[in-house]
Amino acid sequence: MQIVRSVSAMQRLGRAWQRAGASVGFVPTMGCLHAGHLSLVRRARQLVARGGKVVVSVYVNPTQFAPTEDFSRYPRDLARDAQLCREAGVDVIFAPHDSQMYPRGKGADFSTFVAEESLSRGMEGKSRPTHFRGVTTVVAKLFNIVQPELAVFGAKDYQQAALIKRMVRDLNFPLKIVVVPIFREADGLALSSRNQYLAGDLRAQALVLWRALQKAQAAVHKTARPLPAARLKSELKRLIECAPAARLDYVEFFDPATLAPVPKVTRGTHMALAVFIGQTRLIDNARL
Amino acid sequence: MQIVRSVSAMQRLGRAWQRAGASVGFVPTMGCLHAGHLSLVRRARQLVARGGKVVVSVYVNPTQFAPTEDFSRYPRDLARDAQLCREAGVDVIFAPHDSQMYPRGKGADFSTFVAEESLSRGMEGKSRPTHFRGVTTVVAKLFNIVQPELAVFGAKDYQQAALIKRMVRDLNFPLKIVVVPIFREADGLALSSRNQYLAGDLRAQALVLWRALQKAQAAVHKTARPLPAARLKSELKRLIECAPAARLDYVEFFDPATLAPVPKVTRGTHMALAVFIGQTRLIDNARL
Numbered sequence: 045m046q047i048v049r050s051v052s053a054m055q056r057l058g059r060a061w062q063r064a065g066a067s068v069g070f071v072p073t074m075g076c077l078h079a080g081h082l083s084l085v086r087r088a089r090q091l092v093a094r095g096g097k098v099v100v101s102v103y104v105n106p107t108q109f110a111p112t113e114d115f116s117r118y119p120r121d122l123a124r125d126a127q128l129c130r131e132a133g134v135d136v137i138f139a140p141h142d143s144q145m146y147p148r149g150k151g152a153d154f155s156t157f158v159a160e161e162s163l164s165r166g167m168e169g170k171s172r173p174t175h176f177r178g179v180t181t182v183v184a185k186l187f188n189i190v191q192p193e194l195a196v197f198g199a200k201d202y203q204q205a206a207l208i209k210r211m212v213r214d215l216n217f218p219l220k221i222v223v224v225p226i227f228r229e230a231d232g233l234a235l236s237s238r239n240q241y242l243a244g245d246l247r248a249q250a251l252v253l254w255r256a257l258q259k260a261q262a263a264v265h266k267t268a269r270p271l272p273a274a275r276l277k278s279e280l281k282r283l284i285e286c287a288p289a290a291r292l293d294y295v296e297f298f299d300p301a302t303l304a305p306v307p308k309v310t311r312g313t314h315m316a317l318a319v320f321i322g323q324t325r326l327i328d329n330a331r332l
Numbered sequence: 333m334q335i336v337r338s339v340s341a342m343q344r345l346g347r348a349w350q351r352a353g354a355s356v357g358f359v360p361t362m363g364c365l366h367a368g369h370l371s372l373v374r375r376a377r378q379l380v381a382r383g384g385k386v387v388v389s390v391y392v393n394p395t396q397f398a399p400t401e402d403f404s405r406y407p408r409d410l411a412r413d414a415q416l417c418r419e420a421g422v423d424v425i426f427a428p429h430d431s432q433m434y435p436r437g438k439g440a441d442f443s444t445f446v447a448e449e450s451l452s453r454g455m456e457g458k459s460r461p462t463h464f465r466g467v468t469t470v471v472a473k474l475f476n477i478v479q480p481e482l483a484v485f486g487a488k489d490y491q492q493a494a495l496i497k498r499m500v501r502d503l504n505f506p507l508k509i510v511v512v513p514i515f516r517e518a519d520g521l522a523l524s525s526r527n528q529y530l531a532g533d534l535r536a537q538a539l540v541l542w543r544a545l546q547k548a549q550a551a552v553h554k555t556a557r558p559l560p561a562a563r564l565k566s567e568l569k570r571l572i573e574c575a576p577a578a579r580l581d582y583v584e585f586f587d588p589a590t591l592a593p594v595p596k597v598t599r600g601t602h603m604a605l606a607v608f609i610g611q612t613r614l615i616d617n618a619r620l
Contacts, residue, residue: 051504055504055506058506059506062350062351063350063351063353065351147501147502150590151587151589151590151591151592152498152589152590153450154502155448155449155450155451155498155502156446156447156448156449156468156498156499156502156503157446157447157449158444158445158446158472158503159444159445159447160443160444161443161444161445162441162443163443180444181503184446184503185502185503185504188503188504188505188506189504189506191506210440210443210444211444213435214435214442214443214444214473215444215446215469215472215473215476216339216343216473216476216477217476218343218346218347218476218477218479299439301439301440302438302439302440303439304439
């Protein structure tokens with residue numbers, strides 16, 4: 045396995061693979077890999093044809109963090125990530141430096157952005173106003189650098205995956221997006237690199253996200269009648285804030301295809317939520 | 333020569349060429365081709381290796397016109413364009429419909445844009461606030477569809493070419509941008525599809541753009557001292573508005589690399605201007 049640090053070297057490699065007819069599967073990550081990421085890597089490995097290549101990018105992208113967020117303390121451990129990728133049969137880790145990704149120069153600072161302006165408005169886009177512009181921009185860059193045939197994203201970032209699919213359709217990126225289900229611990233907690241922040245009993249309190257999803261699922265499946273979204277939201281807020289360190293950021297019910305909020309919740313409605321557990325902001329989602 | 337109308341067919345063709353190792357040169361146009369466009373086609377033909385392919389796109393992109401501009405009356409003549417491309421040795425004309433380029437659907441309208449936020453601020457970007465976002469978006473799409481190794485742009489749209497180069501650098505498009513000098517009529521008028529609008533004596537009045545550029549060049553070359561940009565601007569405005577149908581939109585002096593306006597004009601400064609001749613807005617530029 046090779047670790048590539050230069051944009052131009054990665055781009056040459058991608059181009060050479062393409063010329064050689066090797067299909068390339070790509071898994072973009074911010075590193076600090078966990079079993080959720082490894083399930084994306086396995087899927088990429090399965091999907092590329094024999095002789096295909098799997099690239100994992102490890103890059104904590106500054107432009108998707110707001111100044112108040114956890115960019116500087118976001119966990120980084122490239123040696124461990126490399127070991128996990130080697131074991132998982134990854135061909136290349138692409139781990140560029142910021143100076144490679146966001147060039148600066150006299151009158152020539154980085155100045156081009158990709159923005160999705162519809163699906164990005166609610167939920168994460170509302171709570172983190174500059175986040176998705178950073179995500180779509182860096183993912184567009186990574187697609188152009190790696191030039192994969194398919195890219196694999198996790199369903200935990202449901203809205204992000206929807207945006208990336210929209211970006212690929214709208215800007216005609218010549219690749220396919222594959223979304224892999226959420227990987228959960230045995231007790232239901234969705235895997236996240238940010239779970240590392242959960243010291244002491246915060247780990248146990250973080251289970252309120254999963255409990256809220258289960259409660260909504262049970263409520264929807266108990267009746268054939270649509271449930272008012274507003275009432276369900278208040279009930280879930282109460283449930284969540286029973287955990288002393290938990291503060292609800294949002295809970296939303298929406299059409300899984302358009303992400304448009306729905307006033308009535310039924311089977312097939314999608315639910316997503318963001319909750320602060322102490323200082324740590326966690327997200328989760330499920331189809332009801 | 334083949335005329336391709338579907339995005340997916342063009343994308344498959346681009347991918348197949350890439351796999352086959354054929355180098356692809358791309359000339360994006362809005363059609364109504366003239367000798368200026370054909371000089372771009374010739375350059376693309378020269379630059380692609382033997383066995384290489386040349387693609388010309390013919391697409392009047394709605395998102396780069398403001399509602400008040402000439403989108404609907406912009407000249408279109410695909411049959412003539414095809415004849416000219418055939419004679420010039422073009423391999424494929426890509427001429428998509430709007431419904432292919434900007435899909436609509438229940439909660440799924442086109443919603444992703446590429447915007448350059450520094451070089452696009454002055455001149456054309458100031459006079460036509462939504463123009464460049466439309467340009468960078470459609471050019472990003474065309475690059476992803478055609479997947480060329482190089483793309484050729486004309487120097488008449490100097491600011492546009494600078495923006496496209498910046499977009500390619502910032503978003504890491506795996507291709508090279510080539511800029512070809514302005515093609516002028518014998519009397520100095522820069523070729524433009526919009527010259528067709530110049531009825532009667534407006535064609536003669538349109539020469540004020542070239543005269544203004546020549547006057548600035550002469551002024552700069554007459555002295556080693558830097559000239560105040562503000563004074564030169566007023567002189568050129570007077571010269572231009574001697575033509576009764578001419579109205580100056582802007583004239584700007586700037587650093588050719590950063591497009592930053594300069595207060596003092598010297599050799600090497602770049603000048604650009606936009607002038608209405610009757611209802612027709614023309615642009616031109618030159619290095620002084």
